[in-house]
Amino acid sequence: MVAGTLTNNTTLNLGPSDHSLAANTTVTAAGLANTGTVNLFGNTGSPAIQATVTVNGQATNSGTVNLPTATSLTVSGTGNAYAQTAGPPV
Amino acid sequence: MMPNFTCSWNDATANRTTVADWSNCNGTDPNNGGGNTYDATIATGDPTLTTAITIGSVTITSPGAWTLSGSSASAVLTGTLANSGDLELHKKVSLRTGGNLTNSGALNLDTVHLEGGSSLATGGTLNNSTTIDVGLGDHSLTANSTVSAAALGQVGTINLDGVIGGAQAALKIATGPVTITSADDVGLHDNALFSLASGNLTNSGALNLDTGHPMAAAA
Numbered sequence: 650m651v652a653g654t655l656t657n658n659t660t661l662n663l664g665p666s667d668h669s670l671a672a673n674t675t676v677t678a679a680g681l682a683n684t685g686t687v688n689l690f691g692n693t694g695s696p697a698i699q700a701t702v703t704v705n706g707q708a709t710n711s712g713t714v715n716l717p718t719a720t721s722l723t724v725s726g727t728g729n730a731y732a733q734t735a736g737p738p739v
Numbered sequence: 740m741m742p743n744f745t746c747s748w749n750d751a752t753a754n755r756t757t758v759a760d761w762s763n764c765n766g767t768d769p770n771n772g773g774g775n776t777y778d779a780t781i782a783t784g785d786p787t788l789t790t791a792i793t794i795g796s797v798t799i800t801s802p803g804a805w806t807l808s809g810s811s812a813s814a815v816l817t818g819t820l821a822n823s824g825d826l827e828l829h830k831k832v833s834l835r836t837g838g839n840l841t842n843s844g845a846l847n848l849d850t851v852h853l854e855g856g857s858s859l860a861t862g863g864t865l866n867n868s869t870t871i872d873v874g875l876g877d878h879s880l881t882a883n884s885t886v887s888a889a890a891l892g893q894v895g896t897i898n899l900d901g902v903i904g905g906a907q908a909a910l911k912i913a914t915g916p917v918t919i920t921s922a923d924d925v926g927l928h929d930n931a932l933f934s935l936a937s938g939n940l941t942n943s944g945a946l947n948l949d950t951g952h953p954m955a956a957a958a
Contacts, residue, residue: 650932653915653939662947672903672930674948678940685942700948 654680657687657712663700663720664690670719674700681708681724691719708732743795744769745778748786748803755786769794771817781805781824788812788832799824801844807832810856819863822846831856831882839863840888842895848873849884855906856882864888865912867895874900874908878929887911894923894944901930912936919944 655678664670670692681704692698696719708724708731716722724731746764753760756768769777770792778795779786781803788807796818799805804825807814812832819838820826825845828834840861848857850872865888874880880902891912899908908931915938919925923944927933931948 650934651940652935652937656939656941657946658941658943659921660945661942662949665949676948 651676651678654678654682654706656682657685659685661685661687662690663688663702664692666690668693668717668719670698670700673698675703676701677703677705680704680706681710683708683710683714684712686712687714687722689714689716689720689722691717693718695719704729704731741774741776743776743778745780748779748781748784750784750786752785752787752804752806755788755792756790757786760784760786771795776817778818785825788814791815793817796820796838798822799826799844801825807834807857820861828857828859830854833858833860835860835862837862840865842867842871843869845869846871848886849880850875852877852879853881855880855884857884859886861886861888864890864892866892867897868893870896870898872898872900873910874898874902874906874931876900876928878902878905880906880908883907883909885909885911887913889913890915891917894919894925896924898926898928899931899933900928901932903929905930907932909934915939916941919946 663674689700691700700720702722704724705726744765746769747762749762750760769779779797781799785804789812791813793815797820799822801824806827808829810831814834816836820836820840823843828848849855873884901908910933913936915935918941921944925946927948
């Protein structure tokens with residue numbers, strides 16, 4: 650849990666890349682500024698077990714956010730928005 | 740002004756209450772009281788702590804070690820703690836500093852099978868240039884184990900290993916900013932928590948949440 654903004658310039662991994670996540674895994678921050686790569690790996694065999702990023706404020710992405718099965722990126726809060734300026738679509 | 744003594748451990752591994760194993764210590768073992776205060780230097784051996792003490796600052800240099808073991812072991816440091824040797828906290832112990840904690844050696848909390856419940860609280864800034872391990876990777880942590888600090892300067896390598904559905908390994912920082920640099924590596928595994936209560940977190944290094952973090956991990 651990050652009370653302020655999470656800035657990621659390199660790689661942030663949630664969950665194992667073999668999609669065998671054993672329990673819900675969450676990153677929560679008041680803001681997100683991503684210029685690197687965020688990889689979320691949930692459990693594809695048990696999609697209820699999720700890797701999630703929750704942003705309670707502004708989120709900007711000029712890097713890459715990978716969201717396969719059993720993952721989510723949620724940007725919440727009044728007036729808050731997700732802005733993507735580069736990278737593949739989320 | 741109370742007299743202050745800087746005590747040096749001069750033996751191998753023994754209980755720290757062994758008075759003869761301390762040099763320059765006013766004929767006692769270091770534990771504030773009787774109008775005196777004590778600092779401790781450990782450059783050799785391991786003055787194992789199994790009781791409650793209050794002292795000033797502690798300096799551990801390799802090959803020296805300091806082990807706190809058992810639920811009765813509690814150390815309150817009114818000053819700082821500098822460790823370039825080996826600091827070991829096992830089985831429900833408590834260690835709290837009033838000042839900064841600088842770690843450039845080994846620092847382990849409950850890293851033996853079926854241990855847990857220990858806490859390390861830093862009243863100042865935690866600076867880590869080597870590795871801090873909390874819990875063991877075999878999913879055997881028996882109770883929550885926590886490292887906390889008012890601030891986190893140099894991050895270093897920090898491994899948190901909890902138990903899914905069970906005990907949590909946690910790193911709790913009160914005030915940011917915190918920057919994970921390219922030289923740093925933070926890993927959260929199986930019910931681990933990294934929380935930053937205020938301020939921003941910048942990841943320019945490695946931040947990996949592998950499995951099972953029911954709470955927001957520090958991202």
